[in-house]
Amino acid sequence: MASPPAPRPERTDLSRGWAKWRDRKARFAPLDFRKLANAAALWRGFRAADASGKSNSREALSPMQAWPMSLSVEPTTSCNLRCPECPSGLRSFTRPTGMLDPDRLSALLSGPAGLGRDLVYLNLYFQGEPYLNPGMDELVAIGKREGLYVSTSTNAHHITPERAERIIKSGIDRLIISIDGADQEAYSAYRVGGKLEKVLEATRHIMDAKKRLGRRAPHVVWQFLVVGTNEHQLPTMRQMARTWGVDEFVVKTAQLDAPRDDHPLLTQDPRLRRYDRDPSGRWVLRNPMPDRCWRMWQGAVVTWDGQVVPCCFDKDATHGMGQAEDGAAFRQIWHSDAYHAFRESVFTHRAGIDMCRNCSEGTEVWA
Numbered sequence: 001m002a003s004p005p006a007p008r009p010e011r012t013d014l015s016r017g018w019a020k021w022r023d024r025k026a027r028f029a030p031l032d033f034r035k036l037a038n039a040a041a042l043w044r045g046f047r048a049a050d051a052s053g054k055s056n057s058r059e060a061l062s063p064m065q066a067w068p069m070s071l072s073v074e075p076t077t078s079c080n081l082r083c084p085e086c087p088s089g090l091r092s093f094t095r096p097t098g099m100l101d102p103d104r105l106s107a108l109l110s111g112p113a114g115l116g117r118d119l120v121y122l123n124l125y126f127q128g129e130p131y132l133n134p135g136m137d138e139l140v141a142i143g144k145r146e147g148l149y150v151s152t153s154t155n156a157h158h159i160t161p162e163r164a165e166r167i168i169k170s171g172i173d174r175l176i177i178s179i180d181g182a183d184q185e186a187y188s189a190y191r192v193g194g195k196l197e198k199v200l201e202a203t204r205h206i207m208d209a210k211k212r213l214g215r216r217a218p219h220v221v222w223q224f225l226v227v228g229t230n231e232h233q234l235p236t237m238r239q240m241a242r243t244w245g246v247d248e249f250v251v252k253t254a255q256l257d258a259p260r261d262d263h264p265l266l267t268q269d270p271r272l273r274r275y276d277r278d279p280s281g282r283w284v285l286r287n288p289m290p291d292r293c294w295r296m297w298q299g300a301v302v303t304w305d306g307q308v309v310p311c312c313f314d315k316d317a318t319h320g321m322g323q324a325e326d327g328a329a330f331r332q333i334w335h336s337d338a339y340h341a342f343r344e345s346v347f348t349h350r351a352g353i354d355m356c357r358n359c360s361e362g363t364e365v366w367a
């Protein structure tokens with residue numbers, strides 16, 4: 001098994017606290033007057049819709065004259081793994097598979113109508129494994145040229161020492177590495193087809209390259225998706241994260257398509273899952289489901305081939321709002337009748353939308 005970068009004393013809580021503080025500061029760095037005013041307009045629009053949406057007032061939703069603060073753009077739908085709760089892993093998409101072209105991202109973000117002037121956060125992730133896209137570092141660099149905070153999430157199976165250097169040089173601010181087990185058996189119970197050894201090696205390459213190049217970014221996060229097959233390893237994982245010197249360790253509860261008593265991924269510990277039994281014994285999402293959704297205001301998602309979808313729960317683009325070839329097209333779609341009608345339906349009867357019934361909006365997904 002790969003060993004932690006050496007010599008590296010155990011990371012103290014203080015040094016990890018500083019790293020987190022630096023990362024939070026970096027997230028606010030893109031804010032200027034225009035973006036602050038935009039954020040305030042978004043919040044006012046959201047509050048107005050929340051207050052009046054319940055009475056079916058379409059008018060209260062329409063006048064939103066603001067733009068998303070965050071955007072997720074999908075580098076690819078392809079994936080090397082076969083995770084059981086993921087449509088990329090299950091190869092179950094009905095939409096096409098492909099790779100985001102850097103020119104498409106440039107057209108969205110740059111130029112007079114580009115979204116870069118209003119965005120703060122660019123997440124180069126939706127479905128699939130981003131580093132399968134050979135142009136991934138260029139995609140990051142495009143976001144950085146626009147002055148945005150840029151993040152991604154990876155299963156870290158394609159990070160060689162050379163790639164690690166390119167990743168650091170791309171300027172990415174936040175690198176989330178999925179690591180869902182402290183040994184191969186627990187890891188591959190969810191990350192089917194994956195090798196824990198590769199994830200550890202990739203972590204070492206990234207940490208070493210940061211040190212060699214004298215960079216503080218990216219903020220390296222180990223993300224532990226807690227499921228029934230790995231929950232017993234949580235204390236071991238916390239200790240491993242300290243030993244390996246990553247900047248942050250987070251524990252995420254899992255979204256399950258059909259939770260049930262004998263579901264192997266449902267955790268025993270109720271604090272580590274999103275679901276509970278209702279009085280009739282059915283497994284349901286624990287969080288309340290108010291008719292509101294901040295995500296409909298603050299962000300949107302664009303698939304690799306340019307479809308705008310309302311949020312990251314729309315994995316197969318069932319609620320596609322239109323094709324955004326550039327920033328101007330996106331802005332039209334964002335204020336289109338179809339988008340307003342969708343927002344209105346979330347604010348009047350969220351439970352009537354399939355994906356909204358298994359969505360964590362309004363609750364905590366971090367354990």
Ligand code: SF4
Pocket residue numbers: 292293295296310311312313314346350353355356357359360361
């Ligand atoms: S699934 Fe529905 S409630 Fe959840 S983020 Fe998307 S639109 Fe909002």
